[in-house]
Amino acid sequence: MIEFPISLTYQHRVIFTDGVFDQENNVLAEVLTLVPAVLRQRARVLIFVDEGLIEADPALPGHISGWFVRRTGMFDLRAAPVPVPGGESCKNDWNQVHQIWSTIHDAGLDRHSYVLVLGGGAVLDLVGLAAATAHRGIRLVRLPTTTLSQGDGGVGVKNGVNYFGKKNWVGTFSIPFAVINDVRFLDHLPLAEKRSGYIEAVKVALIRDATFFEEMAANVTAMQDFEPAMLRRVIERSAELHVRHIATGGDPFELGSARPLDFGHWVAHKLEQMTHFAVSHGEAVALGIAVDLIYANLAGMLAGPVCERILQLLEDLGFKLWHPALLQSVSTEEKRLLVLQGLEEFREHLGGALCITLVIDIGQAVEVREMDEKLVRRAIEKLQARALAADVALSL
Template structure:
């Protein structure tokens, strides 16, 4: 037998730039990045795709982008700026993936060029996936426009679309070349979308950073009241925790553990069971509450700790129960656990709480206790 052993490493690095009014002609952050990236002898092309919800609230945006790129000889802006739906619809319906791929082809976006997605997390997921499979990977830039995408999903390395009724069944691990977090986009968010993303900060604080959890408790009312300086600090600290975990751990999830998905196994199923009536961040808040109560029932955290978590989430404005959790004697939820195990690659690994600020991985779930946790969760409606 003959064997050729091969091993290599590919370094990845990208910046998350925090700014405001990115496409103001006075703001040179974006142009400076593009001009200095890669081989400066090539003329770079750039294609923009915008979440329709963002385009509706920021009608000036396409024209602002065109004005921003006027006179830039080194960077050729594609003449069309695509606008398509955001939310899970853009990940559920393959026509939007096809539209993105056709545009990449039509405008000659090659490996020296860029695809830019402006939108929420689901929109960034789809455009990132299209970018990764075109030409085996063209460079993509993320401009997240929601709290959730600025503090979590938009600063990570995952891209994907839904398929066969399963969330992110098709996807890649491929980092963007840059992320630009523009706080101006947050001003136009609805109260639901403003609130929704904070659940990801609660999640990462609970499993990694007790002082950050305590900071969230102290500042929950200020965030609920839409105070921008506090929200900006939350986003920065949450994004830092998420990216630090990715870079120091298992960025492409070669193993079975996904500690950053604390509260997500139930959240993913709940999104489908509610026909996506529930936002992702709202479902995550419910999942966090459920797994926190389950951790209490296992004797890992105290009733006082569990109550603090519930109080924080309710102060932020979350409703922590949905009727679909209990449907079919909670067997739909059990199915969600099995789907999560399959997504991980065979062995169930979920994160629960060992204590506030520290997660614990387990490979089995006492479903009778989990059903009791659902019943306890319903009491939070009172």
């Protein structure tokens, strides 16, 4: 055997700014000049933009082009910003990957160029996959434009699209060259999307940071009103906790089977798939967290009042904690809950051994190697009963 270790050090950069394409804002220019140009004077740049963002802010592509025009001597913008259909459906259409590859190819990008992507988590995942595989990897600068992607997905090290009807079945681990979080993009987000990102902040607080949880609980009204300072704080802390876990948790490329950041996600991924993504990722994670919290409570691992307090916070933040698909059977003959297949799929995703993160107190997580299916059903039924009781209370 001939054996050599290969170690590489990456820098994972997440930069916070306000108005990245304001003419005077130089954050992006600093990022794009971090690495001295070796091949040519001006770095080649190509920009993909989520169509949902363009619809919400039609002037944006012009602003972007204007920013680059002002810096023509520094950068070679190879084409006008390229629109990409937004939302989960873009991850279900392999042609999109091909389309992005073609655009990169036609623009003459190489491994010394930069792909910039502005968008929600779905567009970041799609363009990220295409950029990571074109020429075996072109530097990627992500500019997440949803609360969820600024606080979680966009600051991570994964990309991927859905395949065989399964979430993120094709994808790579690939550390972006930089992530630029510009809170101003969120001005244009519909409220439901704005709220969606809160769930990943609550999730990471539940498994890592009780103080952050208490901070959110104490500022729930400011969060409901999306007060800019609180929104910014929630995103920054959520991003920081996610990035810290990835960078210092010892397993950035998920070679082991523990996935604490996927707390609540085994149900969530399955629900998204079962509802053909009518339930958004954020909504699905809220439901998944609720099921796993009640499960932990029924299993005697989480105190009832703590469980209820967390569920209440989720509801106060505007998450609906019931969806009928949770009780859908596999078929009329097979009464097993379809959502339980999410456990097998999660196991497959982890690479063989099941490892589910459960919360035993605010800020404290444990890993379990199996889930009791009867208890999962009871947890779901309890969630339903809770929702029904709330409906009755409302109608009284």
